[in-house]
Amino acid sequence: MEKIIVRGGKRLSGTVKVEGAKNAVLPVIAATLLASDGKSIIKDVPTLSDVYTINEVLRNLNADVAFHDNQVTVDASRELLEEAPFEYVRKMRASVLVMGSLLARNGRARVALPGGCAIGSRPIDQHLKGFEAMGAKVKVGNGFIDAEVEGRLKGARVYLDFPSVGATENIMMAATLAEGITILENVAKEPEIVDLANLLNKMGAKVRGAGTGTMRIEGVDKLYGTEHTIIPDRIEAGTFMTAAALTGGNVLVQGAVPEHLTSLIAKMEEMGVKILEEEDGLRVIGPKTLKAIDIKTMPHPGFPTDMQSQMMALLLRAEGTSMITETVFENRFMHVEEFRRMNANIKIEGRSVIVNGPTNIQGAEVAATDLRAAAALILTGLVADGITRVTELKHLDRGYVNFHGKLASLGADVERINEDVPAETKKIADLNA
Ligand SMILES: CC(=O)N[C@H]1[C@@H](OP(=O)(O)OP(=O)(O)OC[C@H]2O[C@@H](n3ccc(=O)[nH]c3=O)[C@H](O)[C@@H]2O)O[C@H](CO)[C@@H](O)[C@@H]1O
Numbered sequence: 001m002e003k004i005i006v007r008g009g010k011r012l013s014g015t016v017k018v019e020g021a022k023n024a025v026l027p028v029i030a031a032t033l034l035a036s037d038g039k040s041i042i043k044d045v046p047t048l049s050d051v052y053t054i055n056e057v058l059r060n061l062n063a064d065v066a067f068h069d070n071q072v073t074v075d076a077s078r079e080l081l082e083e084a085p086f087e088y089v090r091k092m093r094a095s096v097l098v099m100g101s102l103l104a105r106n107g108r109a110r111v112a113l114p115g116g117c118a119i120g121s122r123p124i125d126q127h128l129k130g131f132e133a134m135g136a137k138v139k140v141g142n143g144f145i146d147a148e149v150e151g152r153l154k155g156a157r158v159y160l161d162f163p164s165v166g167a168t169e170n171i172m173m174a175a176t177l178a179e180g181i182t183i184l185e186n187v188a189k190e191p192e193i194v195d196l197a198n199l200l201n202k203m204g205a206k207v208r209g210a211g212t213g214t215m216r217i218e219g220v221d222k223l224y225g226t227e228h229t230i231i232p233d234r235i236e237a238g239t240f241m242t243a244a245a246l247t248g249g250n251v252l253v254q255g256a257v258p259e260h261l262t263s264l265i266a267k268m269e270e271m272g273v274k275i276l277e278e279e280d281g282l283r284v285i286g287p288k289t290l291k292a293i294d295i296k297t298m299p300h301p302g303f304p305t306d307m308q309s310q311m312m313a314l315l316l317r318a319e320g321t322s323m324i325t326e327t328v329f330e331n332r333f334m335h336v337e338e339f340r341r342m343n344a345n346i347k348i349e350g351r352s353v354i355v356n357g358p359t360n361i362q363g364a365e366v367a368a369t370d371l372r373a374a375a376a377l378i379l380t381g382l383v384a385d386g387i388t389r390v391t392e393l394k395h396l397d398r399g400y401v402n403f404h405g406k407l408a409s410l411g412a413d414v415e416r417i418n419e420d421v422p423a424e425t426k427k428i429a430d431l432n433a
């Protein structure tokens, strides 16, 4: 079994560079299916397991996909197939993002119904409501969603009940090739939505209003391959910012975009963390003592749910009582039990968690429950007494490239090991290396 081993007590310092954003690259790669003419070249693509999964989904749909040197090249000019099977959707829910492109290009899409996951039930009713408003007939049965439209999708007015990131993206992609104008209301405003709109417009689409609550998309007849560079990952940046603050360190997070991180910067400053804008990123200087604060996760520009568990790690070390309220996912507190194993004084009350700090954190064996929890537990290990072992690293690999290596380059005592390899075999392998 693979584990990350952390020996606590080191102060982080130096520079760390963030990768391209996972949550931007997945919809962007799904959108390349819309180009019936020319190749799409996507740059600054992180080497994450989720990227390999979405690439496989596209190959399965008959697109040519190459991935090397952080660049994905997609040729989707051949006729596309229509099915994204459960084997991919189970690994990664974002596989459903091919649905909008497939419906728009093919008039048909068949995607395995995603199940619940460790952070909530995560239905996709808002995605389907958008497709139906555009004239698609949607059927759910035998574990699949089948959507079909006669002729082209038709522009429509769609109001989302909640500003869902995925629904906004899926409906945006579908609307680019629809006949007429689509008005999308109460949409998500995340930076990743703006990145997707920028890509679509470079492909020849007419998307206006991305980053605001209402979008207007005028359908066009055809879209073309283009070149696009993915925005930096604000959640990876935020994770390293938290690591610096937690260890009382001084770290330059290169590539962090302050405008993408306003809520996190505000909350960390409230805790007493010093954050300085530099030319190529954000410098984070951790204080001797951290102040307790309250946090409520919200859609962007509110505090991101994807930073909730890392901030919980930081609040364990704050003096006083903090409250974290999760409003985006109904079950994103699975990491609380793992923090308790590390001596945290923490309790769940409905959709909130009460943290009484500062905790004298103790190293323990803990299991990651989702990708952000994986990062948060490793961060907590950085300030624990003794050794922390974090398992279930498949979650970490969905969202972080070489996380332990980057922390080690900042001075952390952290390594990744595979305990299934018997010592003797390892010795022989080392001798032969
Ligand atoms: C690949 C990707 O970009 N993932 C991000 C995306 O996920 P994702 O796109 O799945 O998140 P959504 O914004 O869609 O989900 C937010 C909430 O809306 C609910 N909902 C969503 C769609 C729907 O049709 N019906 C419905 O009820 C969900 O169950 C959840 O409670 O945004 C989340 C919220 O910022 C982030 O945590 C994820 O990291």
Ligand SMILES: C=C(OP(=O)(O)O)C(=O)O
Pocket: 023, 093, 094, 306, 371, 372, 399
């Ligand atoms: C929840 C996340 O991702 P996904 O939507 O891909 O599960 C995340 O990135 O924290």
